[in-house]
Amino acid sequence: MAIKDIPVEECMLQGNAACPGCPATMGLRLVLKALGKKTVMVIPACCTAVIESLYPHTSFDVPVMNIAFEAAAAGASGVEAALRKQGREDITVVAWAGDGGTYDIGLQALSGAFERGTNFIYICYNNQIYSNTGIQRSGATPYAAWTTTTVGGKAEFRKEMGEIVLAHHIPYAAQTCISYPEDVYAKVMKAKTIKGPKYIEILAPCPPGWRFSMDSTVEMGRLAVDCGAWAMWECENDVMTFSGKSKLLLEKKVPRKPVEDWIKHQGRFSHLFKPQRDEEKLKVIENHIDRTWERYRALYLQK
Amino acid sequence: MKKYAVVTSISYPKKGAMGKTGSWRVFRPTLDKAKCVKCLRCWIYCPEGSIRREPDGSISIDYEYCKGCGICAKECAVKAITMKREDEHE
Ligand SMILES: Cc1ncc(C[n+]2csc(CCOP(=O)(O)OP(=O)(O)O)c2C)c(N)n1
Ligand code: SF4
Ligand code: SF4
Ligand code: SF4
Ligand SMILES: [Mg+2]
Numbered sequence: 534m535a536i537k538d539i540p541v542e543e544c545m546l547q548g549n550a551a552c553p554g555c556p557a558t559m560g561l562r563l564v565l566k567a568l569g570k571k572t573v574m575v576i577p578a579c580c581t582a583v584i585e586s587l588y589p590h591t592s593f594d595v596p597v598m599n600i601a602f603e604a605a606a607a608g609a610s611g612v613e614a615a616l617r618k619q620g621r622e623d624i625t626v627v628a629w630a631g632d633g634g635t636y637d638i639g640l641q642a643l644s645g646a647f648e649r650g651t652n653f654i655y656i657c658y659n660n661q662i663y664s665n666t667g668i669q670r671s672g673a674t675p676y677a678a679w680t681t682t683t684v685g686g687k688a689e690f691r692k693e694m695g696e697i698v699l700a701h702h703i704p705y706a707a708q709t710c711i712s713y714p715e716d717v718y719a720k721v722m723k724a725k726t727i728k729g730p731k732y733i734e735i736l737a738p739c740p741p742g743w744r745f746s747m748d749s750t751v752e753m754g755r756l757a758v759d760c761g762a763w764a765m766w767e768c769e770n771d772v773m774t775f776s777g778k779s780k781l782l783l784e785k786k787v788p789r790k791p792v793e794d795w796i797k798h799q800g801r802f803s804h805l806f807k808p809q810r811d812e813e814k815l816k817v818i819e820n821h822i823d824r825t826w827e828r829y830r831a832l833y834l835q836k
Numbered sequence: 837m838k839k840y841a842v843v844t845s846i847s848y849p850k851k852g853a854m855g856k857t858g859s860w861r862v863f864r865p866t867l868d869k870a871k872c873v874k875c876l877r878c879w880i881y882c883p884e885g886s887i888r889r890e891p892d893g894s895i896s897i898d899y900e901y902c903k904g905c906g907i908c909a910k911e912c913a914v915k916a917i918t919m920k921r922e923d924e925h926e
Binding site: 554590 | 882904
């Protein structure tokens with residue numbers, strides 16, 4: 534799939550409330566290009582509910598149902614059942630939620646929908662914080678990152694949401710990143726053709742939340758993948774395949790970039806460099822990534 | 837059985853639901869058509885959908901809603917887009 538083959542049609546309208554350089558709108562453009570107009574979205578409280586903009590107008594050119602923070606997957610289950618009853622199985626139902634709405638408060642509704650086999654796509658855009666409410670920590674916030682609720686840097690490691698999803702053994706689960714539009718597009722297109730629950734998580738570097746300049750959203754995603762802080766993969770019927778650069782890292786065909794190359798651009802990690810370098814914490818981050826990839830290799834590398 | 841009408845707030849799609857966001861811009865992306873190799877990276881990355889694909893395969897920039905983030909300029913491998921202060925461009 535070349536960029537030129539991605540459809541021109543836009544269902545995300547210009548002139549919305551997103552910050553300049555927003556990764557969520559970047560992702561939404563791609564997702565809606567892949568799914569087209571025959572899509573119903575369910576969106577809980579998160580930045581995207583704000584990006585919809587002011588009543589009585591919306592920046593979404595597909596139907597969207599807004600729902601409580603914890604209820605995206607439950608709401609999508611209801612919409613899917615109603616459409617099925619009406620014989621409208623040509624319509625794709627998508628829940629689109631943030632990391633807070635997925636890793637934390639929406640987790641049980643999500644697990645329930647997966648276990649019931651609901652025919653929908655759940656997409657988590659992961660900006661590693663509760664950004665809509667002003668940058669609080671979530672279960673997706675990485676170790677040592679500053680947020681307004683982790684002022685000295687987060688003390689815990691992030692959870693591996695993707696692997697929690699894998700434990701449900703749904704037909705399709707994937708991780709990708711907004712910096713790789715062909716990968717995002719291809720994964721959404723594949724999910725669209727599969728019946729049953731599908732999960733896609735998109736890493737979404739957020740300029741105000743991570744404290745980097747608004748022209749660097751794409752670069753921050755690329756560096757996260759290069760240094761192994763984020764992995765791109767897909768798992769279809771329990772067959773796991775790593776994608777793009779992550780595949781090369783898994784197979785040790787390219788060296789992993791030092792994590793410093795990624796975090797040095799982000800104000801949320803600036804306390805690791807000023808007033809002096811916190812060698813100890815930098816080492817903890819690096820070692821954790823190494824251990825994570827050794828675990829990935831033991832579990833997922835095809836021999 | 838008594839039927840209740842469902843009452844809820846419904847918004848309808850509109851370009852510029854938050855107004856002319858082009859007014860947010862401090863820096864303006866300016867395209868040098870001679871340098872552009874039509875790779876469409878700027879088009880796919882622009883968070884606003886403010887890069888237009890023209891029928892001849894070239895691109896142009898729609899300034900009405902472009903928020904001036906500079907991603908197009910940063911991601912253009914041949915530097916065909918440069919960011920200029922709004923008050924300084926020609
Ligand atoms: C039950 C409940 N608790 C808290 C809130 C306030 N709230 C709205 S959005 C949000 C954060 C959302 O974070 P995330 O899901 O990561 O999306 P993001 O804002 O980062 O896009 C919070 C805490 C709420 N709406 N409902
Ligand atoms: S805070 Fe981040 S995710 Fe939210 S609208 Fe702004 S750039 Fe987008
Ligand atoms: S990224 Fe640069 S070369 Fe590619 S289409 Fe845009 S302006 Fe042209
Ligand atoms: S400056 Fe940002 S919003 Fe404007 S055209 Fe470039 S990428 Fe799009
Ligand atoms: Mg978030």
